[in-house]
Amino acid sequence: MSTTSVPFSARLRAASAGAHEAAESQRYVSALVAGDLDLAGYTDLVVQHRAIYAALESAGDHLRDDPLAGPFVDEALIRLPALEADLAHLVGADWAERTSPTPATVAYVERIREVCVDSPERFIAHHYTRYLGDLSGGLHIGRSVARNYGLADDSGVAFYQFDQIPRPKAYKDAYRARLDALPLDEAAATALLEEVLVAYRHNTAVFADLARHVPADPPADAAAPSRGTETAA
Template sequence: MTTATTEATSISTLLREGTAVAHTEAENASFMANLIRGELAREDAVNLTAQYYFIYTALENIARRGRATNDAVASIADARLDRLPSLEADLAAMIGPNWREEITALPSTTRYVAELETISPDDAPAIIAHHYVRYLGDIAGGQVIARMLEGHYGLAAEELTFYDFSAIGKIPPFRKNYKDALDALPFSDTERASLLAHAQNAFCLNSAVFADLARISPVLQGR
């Protein structure tokens, strides 16, 4: 089913309904499902965090450049959401002071990063689409994931600061304000269509990363 991109549909509804299939596929990827159920290993959680480091380095670079020059991006890309300092702290706690020398971007992560790096700071629909896919999911599902990683793999609080969004206050009102800001964007039908296409692609890029993580998992390799 194709979701209409006319102004009769709010942007938050357009994104939710238009990415539903891709979202479900990413959410139900075997790697993430197995990880959350506690069926993998601590190494898998570390590998996931490492891939996020590369992805968020590129994502937050373009978001930072975009919000400096574009009002639409500035209204969405709240700097309090930035995850890069947390990821650096988590990896230092997980791996040690030389963590940068120990991690490598997987092929799918490299493609994801390359795509983010091609986005212009003036391309508000593309930046906002990628921002929406990652951060809104982090804020919601991330809280559950953090509890599962702690319970199943013994990760300490200092290894899970990526999932700590205390800087934004209570999550439900923040999510509402985020969606209200989306709905207030003065996007044309063409810009809405671009926003949706980029969001769908972002979910596909994430699914590809999960597939690569499954391929290198010390547990899943033998299956």
């Protein structure tokens, strides 16, 4: 089948399926969702997100009037204020002095700054990878984090709350329709597809850096209490 007969959003999804699975299967992600981290282990993810979204949303500010990228820049998606509120709750008002991004995050941010402002299609690639993920699996992660780490009333998990998007599925459908309508020649389409894979690789590297927070597996002989040992309910 010719690629021209396949919606571009479907091409993107198919091309990135393996990279998406690789990111989701990282040990850090599994431990985060299962509640196996301490609060500092979750907080470190918020630190990384803040650096990534600061770079991405700065690029978006530069591209608001761009005919290709501008329609994707939507105030309803902006995450930076929520992330900074989360850090103020989790770390304190001086979070900027007490936190720093990992080397993998620094490399991710450098890539965004390097390619996004001068390449609208590559900006769209990073935009798609982050925000469509936030509105899909990210919503599940947010609920799990709030429950498992005792973060009530959105405090510490505001990043996962899209108050201006009450119907995420409808929003994602409209977003994919914008992707399908992009006036891309094959060179620009290829650049966008390739950059999505770059974004996933950076995202996976960030999770790998954060794996230091994952507790070591207990020894096999310590995994279950011995007979006659009383355990708490």
